[in-house]
Amino acid sequence: MLLDTAIKKRLRDIVGPEGMVEGAAALKVYECDGYTLEKAKPELVLLPGSTDEVRRVLCELHGAGIPFVPRGAGTGVSGGCLPAGIPVMVGSSRMRRIRSIDLDNARAEVEAGVVNLEISRAVAEHGYYYAPDPSSQSACTIGGNVAENSGGPHTLKYGVTLNHVLGLEMVLPDGELLRIENNGEQVGYDLLGIVTGSEGTLGVITAAIVKLLKKPEAVATLLAVFPGVLEASRAVSDIIAAGLLPAAMEMMDAMVIEAVEAAYGFGFPDDAGAVLIVELDGLEAGLDAACVRVVQACEGQGASEVRRAADEEERALLWKSRKRAFGAMGRLTPAYCTQDGVVPRSRLPEIVEIIAEVSQRHSLRIATLMHAGDGNVHPLILYDDKDQSQVEHVIMAGNEILGACLDLGGSVSGEHGIGVEKIALMSQAFDQEALQAMADLRAVFNPSGLCNPHKVLPSDRSCMEVKRPGPRGGG
Amino acid sequence: MQHRRKSSLNMNAAAFASLGPGQLRPGREVDAVDGVAPQAVITPRSPDHLSAALEEARREGLGIIPVGGATSGLPGNIPEAFHIRLLMTGLATKLERRPADMTVSVDAGVSLARINRALAAAGQRLCLDPPHPERATAGGLVASNACGGLRHAYGSCRDLVLGMAVVDGQLRRYQCGAEVVKNVAGYDLPRLFTGSWGSLAIITEVTFRTHPLPEQAATLLFEFDDEAQLDGARARLLSSKLPLAAADFSADMFAGQQSWTMALRVEGSEHEVAYQAGMAEELLGREIGESADQWWSPVHAEPDAAMVLKVSLPPACCARFAAALASELAMSVGELSIGGHLGVGLVRVSLPAGSAGQISPAIEACRRCLDLVCQDPDARAAWADFVVEKVPPEFKQGRDVWGRRPAGLSLMQGLKQRFDPARILSPGRFVGGI
Numbered sequence: 048m049l050l051d052t053a054i055k056k057r058l059r060d061i062v063g064p065e066g067m068v069e070g071a072a073a074l075k076v077y078e079c080d081g082y083t084l085e086k087a088k089p090e091l092v093l094l095p096g097s098t099d100e101v102r103r104v105l106c107e108l109h110g111a112g113i114p115f116v117p118r119g120a121g122t123g124v125s126g127g128c129l130p131a132g133i134p135v136m137v138g139s140s141r142m143r144r145i146r147s148i149d150l151d152n153a154r155a156e157v158e159a160g161v162v163n164l165e166i167s168r169a170v171a172e173h174g175y176y177y178a179p180d181p182s183s184q185s186a187c188t189i190g191g192n193v194a195e196n197s198g199g200p201h202t203l204k205y206g207v208t209l210n211h212v213l214g215l216e217m218v219l220p221d222g223e224l225l226r227i228e229n230n231g232e233q234v235g236y237d238l239l240g241i242v243t244g245s246e247g248t249l250g251v252i253t254a255a256i257v258k259l260l261k262k263p264e265a266v267a268t269l270l271a272v273f274p275g276v277l278e279a280s281r282a283v284s285d286i287i288a289a290g291l292l293p294a295a296m297e298m299m300d301a302m303v304i305e306a307v308e309a310a311y312g313f314g315f316p317d318d319a320g321a322v323l324i325v326e327l328d329g330l331e332a333g334l335d336a337a338c339v340r341v342v343q344a345c346e347g348q349g350a351s352e353v354r355r356a357a358d359e360e361e362r363a364l365l366w367k368s369r370k371r372a373f374g375a376m377g378r379l380t381p382a383y384c385t386q387d388g389v390v391p392r393s394r395l396p397e398i399v400e401i402i403a404e405v406s407q408r409h410s411l412r413i414a415t416l417m418h419a420g421d422g423n424v425h426p427l428i429l430y431d432d433k434d435q436s437q438v439e440h441v442i443m444a445g446n447e448i449l450g451a452c453l454d455l456g457g458s459v460s461g462e463h464g465i466g467v468e469k470i471a472l473m474s475q476a477f478d479q480e481a482l483q484a485m486a487d488l489r490a491v492f493n494p495s496g497l498c499n500p501h502k503v504l505p506s507d508r509s510c511m512e513v514k515r516p517g518p519r520g521g522g
Numbered sequence: 523m524q525h526r527r528k529s530s531l532n533m534n535a536a537a538f539a540s541l542g543p544g545q546l547r548p549g550r551e552v553d554a555v556d557g558v559a560p561q562a563v564i565t566p567r568s569p570d571h572l573s574a575a576l577e578e579a580r581r582e583g584l585g586i587i588p589v590g591g592a593t594s595g596l597p598g599n600i601p602e603a604f605h606i607r608l609l610m611t612g613l614a615t616k617l618e619r620r621p622a623d624m625t626v627s628v629d630a631g632v633s634l635a636r637i638n639r640a641l642a643a644a645g646q647r648l649c650l651d652p653p654h655p656e657r658a659t660a661g662g663l664v665a666s667n668a669c670g671g672l673r674h675a676y677g678s679c680r681d682l683v684l685g686m687a688v689v690d691g692q693l694r695r696y697q698c699g700a701e702v703v704k705n706v707a708g709y710d711l712p713r714l715f716t717g718s719w720g721s722l723a724i725i726t727e728v729t730f731r732t733h734p735l736p737e738q739a740a741t742l743l744f745e746f747d748d749e750a751q752l753d754g755a756r757a758r759l760l761s762s763k764l765p766l767a768a769a770d771f772s773a774d775m776f777a778g779q780q781s782w783t784m785a786l787r788v789e790g791s792e793h794e795v796a797y798q799a800g801m802a803e804e805l806l807g808r809e810i811g812e813s814a815d816q817w818w819s820p821v822h823a824e825p826d827a828a829m830v831l832k833v834s835l836p837p838a839c840c841a842r843f844a845a846a847l848a849s850e851l852a853m854s855v856g857e858l859s860i861g862g863h864l865g866v867g868l869v870r871v872s873l874p875a876g877s878a879g880q881i882s883p884a885i886e887a888c889r890r891c892l893d894l895v896c897q898d899p900d901a902r903a904a905w906a907d908f909v910v911e912k913v914p915p916e917f918k919q920g921r922d923v924w925g926r927r928p929a930g931l932s933l934m935q936g937l938k939q940r941f942d943p944a945r946i947l948s949p950g951r952f953v954g955g956i
Binding site for chain 1 (some may be wrong): 549592620623624625635645647667677680681694695697698700701702704705707709711713714716717718722732734735737757760762763790791793797798832834836837864867868902905909924925928929930935941953954956
């Protein structure tokens with residue numbers, strides 16, 4: 048589809064020259080998100096500067112019948128904002144205002160393009176923060192977080208984006224403005240809950256009202272070193288069985304540790320088969336006792352060492368190592384593909400064994416990161432992007448692992464979304480009637496199908512060129 | 523929206539043949555909703571029974587209202603059609619707890635108390651504390667998005683539901699969501715059905731996430747002279763590092779006298795509970811009472827109240843609203859109880875039995891006070907509103923009990939049209955006559 052000059056002019060009149068990106072070179076950055084197995088350039092990227100501009104843009108596109116895709120920072124990892132077969136992209140990068148901070152009611156209203164971490168920064172001096180902390184939090188935007196219902200390491204105790212959004216402002220695909228504002232007591236159907244995690248297929252989010260939390264009185268971060276992932280997974284179960292609810296329980300296997308150590312030099316032991324980062328927070332009063340129980344659980348499963356971060360600096364470095372682990376993987380491989388499966392916590396040891404078996408059978412190296420407390424595993428499948436036959440094995444291996452997650456009673460996505468990447472797995476995850484019900488839901492918001500088509504649900508999606516992947520990821 | 527409906531239900535319909543003894547009986551006066559008695563009460567014991575009832579309803583244009591323990595008092599507009607009261611308490615076999623995964627899956631008719639007894643044996647609980655847990659069912663809790671004071675720390679039902687099985691108004695049966703604590707695959711249908719008051723689908727099974735049972739818990743009570751003191755206490759408390767499980771208040775008015783009380787729930791180890799009690803006293807002054815085992819929540823109205831309003835507003839407006847309402851009604855109303863969840867911004871206003879004459883003035887006063895407190899540009903809370911949860915049916919005529927027209931009503935109507943095109947599920951009862 049080629050946009051005619053008349054419509055381009057009308058769109059330019061709305062967003063102004065600074066809000067329009069054209070030309071192959073400038074558009075390159077928009078051809079994919081962190082899911083790099085597929086790429087496509089949009090014809091035009093629009094960067095509206097206000098909700099009203101978004102509204103007028105969508106009215107124009109709706110009137111002309113032109114498909115469009117919303118985009119945040121492009122840190123997603125399932126191709127949710129891949130513009131394949133979609134001529135226009137609507138980005139949020141010029142909508143970066145924090146509209147209001149209301150500490151008395153512990154909430155803030157921010158525009159869609161505000162970066163996740165900026166919210167916590169803006170309220171830090173008052174002792175507040177915004178809880179969801181995806182690994183990409185220094186780049187990803189709130190609009191994208193809401194669209195993907197993003198998680199992060201601390202969801203174990205604090206929940207995902209959905210649990211921290213009190214209101215939304217969005218423009219529906221036909222250009223109608225919708226403002227849902229409440230304190231979780233919305234009358235009528237939970238539109239906020241439906242839109243959160245809908246991967247940009249129900250409209251364009253322009254602002255969100257988010258909950259602010261008071262920083263806990265005390266935090267303790269423990270690092271436990273295990274001979275292998277199996278022992279570490281069992282320790283996770285034992286910690287849960289002890290009645291503890293840590294803020295986070297993150298696991299990295301030997302391959303991830305190697306990459307992270309090379310990149311950040313935290314000082315992980317050379318011979319570590321797996322490490323578990325356990326963060327406890329809450330009252331000063333109970334923290335030491337809880338730490339003792341975590342240490343006992345880890346030692347009971349053969350941890351060779353359990354140490355507590357001595358100070359804020361050490362704690363920050365430990366989290367940096369964990370959150371930037373994806374970036375560090377580039378040291379081990381020309382390319383990798385990040386998967387995002389979930390199993391019930393008690394089945395972690397089983398999925399670990401399955402991943403090892405898949406790795407062996409496809410002769411692919413697979414490094415594994417886990418939000419272990421949530422049963423959310425991120426196998427990173429390493430490969431050489433110049434070897435086309437390896438690419439095929441990567442896709443097969445990924446699907447086999449996710450299929451196994453389903454067999455174990457889990458899900459094909461814990462936080463990355465379906466996007467284009469996992470569409471084929473949807474019919475495995477849900478029966479036909481549930482998929483029809485989902486299609487019904489989408490049709491109510493997006494009857495024309497113009498908003499982010501070919502995503503989330505299986506359809507007659509046209510074949511797209513598969514391009515060479517690059518080394519990116521997230522989670 | 524008018525649909526072709528039969529005026530009467532055929533108890534001998536073939537669809538009902540599979541129902542066993544005691545599963546189908548004629549409706550009586552006690553089964554009425556808003557003064558409308560159903561023609562039959564059906565108690566399905568399997569999803570098949572349920573589908574049969576729904577199929578008959580769709581064929582004949584019957585109106586069904588699904589009911590769990592009815593502990594919500596079944597709020598809603600006067601039904602557009604009501605033939606079948608569908609009693610979901612018969613679907614109560616499955617109770618599958620998975621302590622290591624911190625999840626529990628139950629049939630819709632299983633009571634909250636039963637769930638929590640089973641979980642307690644494994645050191646866990648479902649963090650929901652609405653009234654009448656012995657009668658409140660999993661399906662009913664979810665359909666009404668119920669909550670109690672623990673919502674302060676753990677969220678409402680919508681934050682605890684992971685997955686469910688439903689039969690929707692198109693008679694489609696499916697599982698949605700998942701049985702794991704983290705899942706973003708596909709559209710979040712469980713969110714759509716949570717709080718949909720039986721107007722889109724009938725929930726047959728629910729999976730919740732569970733939490734560890736605290737070693738100890740205590741309720742701390744504090745008393746205040748007026749709303750300003752209470753609100754000051756709220757602000758100090760909520761900006762402190764005290765991790766409360768619940769923070770409720772009550773402002774009761776009796777014979778012109780007002781009393782302002784705050785009830786805090788603290789949980790943790792023995793040491794932590796004592797530490798928190800100390801922190802609370804430091805912030806709020808001396809507590810007036812403490813109860814280790816009995817959770818006292820002032821928010822739930824008496825079952826025989828003549829009127830109950832559920833007001834949703836910003837936390838910082840709660841006390842001022844309560845004071846404004848109490849003073850406005852001081853002359854006309856003898857007894858009034860106002861209580862709420864301070865951290866969430868949820869207040870219930872109720873009039874005792876026998877005060878029907880004061881219902882209309884109370885509702886009007888509530889509207890005026892809410893506007894007064896929340897329309898203030900500083901409050902940024904033009905959205906604040908209230909639901910008339912309970913009034914005699916005559917007060918429902920010509921009124922939408924759910925409040926003002928909500929944002930996105932046309933989307934909601936579209937969802938109703940897609941999920942229950944024949945309008946068999948709780949027709950006319952939900953917001954905007956959905």
